[in-house]
Amino acid sequence: MSAAQQSTNIIAKMLKRERYGLVFGMNSFVGTILQSILTGIVVSSKSLQLTIISQFFIYASYFAAISLLFTVRGVYTVLHTKCSAGGDQAERATNLPEASRL
Numbered sequence: 035m036s037a038a039q040q041s042t043n044i045i046a047k048m049l050k051r052e053r054y055g056l057v058f059g060m061n062s063f064v065g066t067i068l069q070s071i072l073t074g075i076v077v078s079s080k081s082l083q084l085t086i087i088s089q090f091f092i093y094a095s096y097f098a099a100i101s102l103l104f105t106v107r108g109v110y111t112v113l114h115t116k117c118s119a120g121g122d123q124a125e126r127a128t129n130l131p132e133a134s135r136l
Contacts, residue, residue, distance in 0.1 A: 076093070
């Protein structure tokens with residue numbers, strides 16, 4: 035989990051249900067602002083003066099990087115969860131109590 039996801043999870047655990055909208059709304063707002071800045075830089079005729087194909091390549095690369103990040107994190111989480119569950123089962127199987135003698 036990235037630092038932003040961890041902090042969001044920690045914040046969500048400590049919040050009352052009524053405040054979820056505020057926290058996640060602010061998260062969406064900041065994301066929209068950053069996306070607007072990127073759009074302003076890429077599309078503006080004064081800054082980079084990119085062609086349509088170059089603009090498409092920048093956005094495609096941006097979304098590909100984000101999807102790769104989420105995919106890698108998802109695979110890591112699944113593998114980590116399976117390894118943790120497998121380790122618990124193996125530990126339970128080896129730490130069985132001894133049978134009592136009657």
